[in-house]
Amino acid sequence: MNIEIAIKNACKELKENKISSPLLDSELLLSKVIKKDRKFILLNPDKELNQIDQKNFKDLIIRRSKGKPLAYLTGSKSFWKYDFKVNEKVLIPRPDTEIIIEQILDIYKNKSNINFLDVGIGSGCIALSILKEKKSFLGTGVDLSQDCINICRYNANKLGVSNRIKLLKSDVDNLIFRKYDLVVSNPPYIKKLDLNKLDKEVKNFGPKLALDGGLEGLSVTRKVIKKSSELIKIHGKLILEIGYDQREPVKKMLIENNFYVNRILKDFANNDRCIISTKKN
Ligand code: GLN
Numbered sequence: 001m002n003i004e005i006a007i008k009n010a011c012k013e014l015k016e017n018k019i020s021s022p023l024l025d026s027e028l029l030l031s032k033v034i035k036k037d038r039k040f041i042l043l044n045p046d047k048e049l050n051q052i053d054q055k056n057f058k059d060l061i062i063r064r065s066k067g068k069p070l071a072y073l074t075g076s077k078s079f080w081k082y083d084f085k086v087n088e089k090v091l092i093p094r095p096d097t098e099i100i101i102e103q104i105l106d107i108y109k110n111k112s113n114i115n116f117l118d119v120g121i122g123s124g125c126i127a128l129s130i131l132k133e134k135k136s137f138l139g140t141g142v143d144l145s146q147d148c149i150n151i152c153r154y155n156a157n158k159l160g161v162s163n164r165i166k167l168l169k170s171d172v173d174n175l176i177f178r179k180y181d182l183v184v185s186n187p188p189y190i191k192k193l194d195l196n197k198l199d200k201e202v203k204n205f206g207p208k209l210a211l212d213g214g215l216e217g218l219s220v221t222r223k224v225i226k227k228s229s230e231l232i233k234i235h236g237k238l239i240l241e242i243g244y245d246q247r248e249p250v251k252k253m254l255i256e257n258n259f260y261v262n263r264i265l266k267d268f269a270n271n272d273r274c275i276i277s278t279k280k281n
Pocket of ligand 1: 090091092093094097120121122123124125126186187188209210211
C-alpha cells in the first residue's frame with residue numbers, strides 16, 4: 001500500500017467516526033510512524049509503506065477514531081514557539097494559555113532578571129516558554145504529579161533551560177521561604193459536576209488532576225491566591241488562567257488577599273481567560 005492510499009483509507013475511517021480534522025490528523029500520524037515530516041508525505045504519494053508501518057499506522061488511526069487526542073498519540077504538542085513532550089498524565093498545552101506568555105513578555109519587557117514560580121507546571125509549557133524568551137530569568141515549578149515533573153524535566157532539557165528551572169513534586173504549602181517577583185498558574189478550574197460536559201476528548205483522556213477544581217471550580221485557585229500572597233514580593237505579580245465565568249469570584253478573592261487587579265484578558269473565543277494582579281504590600 002502506498003502513502004496516498006493509506007492516507008485515503010485513514011481519512012475515511014476518521015471521518016466516519018466524526019473526528020474533526022481527518023486529513024491533517026492522518027498525515028501527522030503517518031509522519032510519526034514513518035519518522036518523516038508532513039511535507040515528505042505530501043510530496044511522495046506513491047511511496048510504498050512496509051508491513052510494519054502499515055500496521056502501526058492502522059493502530060494509531062483506530063485509537064484516534066476512538067477520540068484519543070492527537071497530541072497523546074504523537075506524544076507532542078506545539079505551544080508558543082516550541083514542541084512539548086506530552087502524555088496522558090499531563091494536560092495538553094492549549095493555545096488560549098499563550099495569552100499568559102504574551103502578557104508576561106510585555107510586563108517584563110524591560111527586566112532582565114526575575115524569579116518566578118509556576119504552580120501546577122504540568123508539561124512546563126508556560127514556565128519553559130518564558131525561560132526560552134528571557135535568558136536570565138529563573139523559574140521554579142511545582143506540581144503534585146511526579147509524572148508531570150518528569151515530563152517537564154525532559155522538556156526543560158530538550159529546550160536547554162534545565163539549569164534555570166527548579167522542579168519540585170510539591171504542594172504550594174511547602175514553599176514558604178522564597179519570595180517571587182511573579183507567580184503564574186493555570187490551575188484546574190473546572191467545576192466537578194461540569195467535568196462530564198467537557199469535550200469528549202478532554203473528558204475521556206485528560207488527567208483529572210489537571211482539570212478538577214472542586215465543587216465550584218475554584219478550590220485550587222483559592223488556595224493558589226492565598227498562598228501566593230505570602231510567596232510574592234511586595235508589588236510582585238500574580239497571573240492566573242481562569243474559567244469563562246470566574247472573573248467576579250476570582251477578583252473578589254484577589255482583593256481579599258491584598259492584591260490589586262490590573263486587568264482581565266479574553267481568549268480567542270472572547271471569554272475571560274486570564275487575570276493579572278499585583279501584590280499591594
Ligand atoms: N501549566 C500547565 C499548562 O498550562 C498545566 C496546567 C494544569 O495541568 N492545570 O498547560
